[in-house]
Amino acid sequence: MASNFGKTIEVSTFGASHGYAIGGIVEGLPCGHTIDIDELKAFLKRRAPGQNQLTTQRKEADVPEFLAGIVDGMLSGSPLAFMIRNTSQHSSDYNNLRDIPRPSHADFTARMRYGDKVDMRGGGHFSARLTAPLCVAGGIALQLLREKGIEIHGHLKQVGIIQDAPIDMVHPAMKALANIAAEPIAMVDPEKRTEVENLVMKLKKDGDSTGGIVEVVATGLPIGLGNPNFDGIENRLARVIFGVPAIKGVSFGGGFDMCAKLGSEVNDAFTMNDDKITTTTNNSGGIQGGITNGLPLVMQVGIKPTPSIYKEQHSVSLSQKEDTLLTIQGRHDPCVALRAVPVIEAVTALVILDFLGDIDHELR
Ligand SMILES: Cc1cc2nc3c(=O)[nH]c(=O)nc-3n(C[C@H](O)[C@H](O)[C@H](O)COP(=O)(O)O)c2cc1C
Numbered sequence: 636m637a638s639n640f641g642k643t644i645e646v647s648t649f650g651a652s653h654g655y656a657i658g659g660i661v662e663g664l665p666c667g668h669t670i671d672i673d674e675l676k677a678f679l680k681r682r683a684p685g686q687n688q689l690t691t692q693r694k695e696a697d698v699p700e701f702l703a704g705i706v707d708g709m710l711s712g713s714p715l716a717f718m719i720r721n722t723s724q725h726s727s728d729y730n731n732l733r734d735i736p737r738p739s740h741a742d743f744t745a746r747m748r749y750g751d752k753v754d755m756r757g758g759g760h761f762s763a764r765l766t767a768p769l770c771v772a773g774g775i776a777l778q779l780l781r782e783k784g785i786e787i788h789g790h791l792k793q794v795g796i797i798q799d800a801p802i803d804m805v806h807p808a809m810k811a812l813a814n815i816a817a818e819p820i821a822m823v824d825p826e827k828r829t830e831v832e833n834l835v836m837k838l839k840k841d842g843d844s845t846g847g848i849v850e851v852v853a854t855g856l857p858i859g860l861g862n863p864n865f866d867g868i869e870n871r872l873a874r875v876i877f878g879v880p881a882i883k884g885v886s887f888g889g890g891f892d893m894c895a896k897l898g899s900e901v902n903d904a905f906t907m908n909d910d911k912i913t914t915t916t917n918n919s920g921g922i923q924g925g926i927t928n929g930l931p932l933v934m935q936v937g938i939k940p941t942p943s944i945y946k947e948q949h950s951v952s953l954s955q956k957e958d959t960l961l962t963i964q965g966r967h968d969p970c971v972a973l974r975a976v977p978v979i980e981a982v983t984a985l986v987i988l989d990f991l992g993d994i995d996h997e998l999r
């Protein structure tokens with residue numbers, strides 16, 4: 636189960652949801668940068684399970700223990716290694732799933748791929764628990780990028796059919812996005828936050844789940860970052876984003892909405908702004924030909940409804956080879972999109988930092 640990505644910033648994650656610990660190794664980080672550990676902890680708290688009634692009730696502190704690569708809060712240049720202990724596993728909740736796979740989780744495919752001995756308690760290595768190490772690495776990347784004038788913020792564009800206020804893709808209100816980061820429902824429109832809260836509480840009561848769309852914006856990117864064809868900004872972002880569980884789609888700028896429109900409606904016209912070349916619209920999401928054009932990078936990530944729902948579902952017994960009904964236990968998110976916002980920010984930061992390493996010798 637290889638779990639790594641990155642060329643100049645190489646990230647790997649390890650562990651399982653109900654194992655002793657999860658963690659990660661990050662190679663290629665620059666030497667001598669001080670990391671604000673309190674800020675990193677606050678970032679991790681945005682993703683951590685059990686923070687409020689709207690998420691899984693499994694409570695984990697998610698405080699990383701740094702084993703190497705950081706001395707007195709400063710990156711030492713050697714590989715960064717860290718772990719997060721698991722403290723609240725209820726593994727017996729998963730006993731019946733050894734024989735009866737949950738619809739739309741990885742129970743069935745993991746067994747077909749790795750056999751009966753695979754550890755799928757809590758989703759094992761496939762679990763979203765593995766997004767905690769991604770947030771440790773990405774939280775550090777976000778701080779390093781900010782030193783270079785690059786800001787990355789996300790929001791919940793949609794939960795179920797409830798949509799947040801649209802963002803301006805040319806001049807995004809980054810402060811407004813930063814201000815909602817600590818909200819349990821990261822929407823700019825407070826009325827929509829209330830609607831989502833009511834929806835999620837109802838789903839929780841009904842034992843059901845829903846999906847959503849996370850939208851992330853990155854500003855301050857230099858023009859000319861990326862590559863054509865198979866190694867562009869979209870390519871590397873998509874590869875890593877699809878490593879986050881429950882992601883079913885990635886789009887950029889005008890995305891799929893653009894596909895039914897005319898070129899004359901959606902082409903981003905060039906214009907001079909003082910001595911800078913810019914565009915009047917940003918349907919390209921800041922990327923053309925796999926390369927940044929200096930406009931904000933805007934990306935939407937489609938997230939499916941949580942597969943583990945408490946309603947009775949149809950499945951099969953793997954041992955008996957017959958249809959059966961399944962009722963699950965465990966502590967699950969009624970809508971995983973709520974906790975996915977910092978994860979997508981983290982992954983975006985890691986991929987951008989990786990690209991900066993192509994042109995920035997300090998990062999090599
Ligand atoms: C932040 C986050 C939290 C998640 N929480 C749960 C959960 O509580 N229960 C669950 O069944 N799936 C949860 N998932 C999704 C599953 O891990 C995922 O659907 C499963 O591993 C199968 O992978 P796939 O959906 O990418 O095919 C979560 C995903 C994310 C990103």
Ligand SMILES: C=C(O[C@@H]1CC(C(=O)O)=C[C@@H](OP(=O)(O)O)[C@H]1O)C(=O)O
Nearest residue numbers: 652684691693757758762763764965966
């Ligand atoms: C523990 C986390 O989320 C877990 C992600 C998850 C899944 O299937 O992805 C299933 C649940 O696991 P368990 O039933 O073992 O509690 C969530 O709680 C976390 O995000 O840290």
